[in-house]
Amino acid sequence: MMEQQFITIDEIAVMFRISRSTAYRFKKRDNWPSHRFGTEIRFSPEDVAAIQAKYAQTPAPERRTPRIGTRANKRNNK
Template sequence: MIDSPEVEPAANSDPVENDDRRAKYPPHLVLYTLEGVAAMCGISRSTAYRHLKEKLWPRHRIGTDLKFSEPDIEAIQARYRQAAELRAIRVVGNG
């Protein structure tokens, strides 16, 4: 399970209840904002939007909002880990 400070709050709900929501619902039903995902990945919001535009990230559209489930975030983070490993291999190979 992913630790995140930004779980999308339900309307008119207490923030403490939002933490409990992660325990109550399956991972694919807990949704995060783009800003939350960018923070989890350690990238800027503009970089996150660029990746969305390039269709590199899995996501869900609810009305006009973009939301990300925990499995989506795990796939996104795996992509970043893989890219970091490839960069490390290139650096070691050139050094």
């Protein structure tokens, strides 16, 4: 039988480049999937994939130039 590897909250913090306390806060606030073994909180590979999918960002829309100062720019370009 293959043993499943579980990841600690400290390893999650390093993986996502956040502090340990931020990882605990996100787990509680954003309801991250996890497993509890006594007092230990652990994450399975499936839990990590679910967390990453939750925060996956879509590409930002193309930025438009601001319309501020367009009249002044038009006057100066004549």
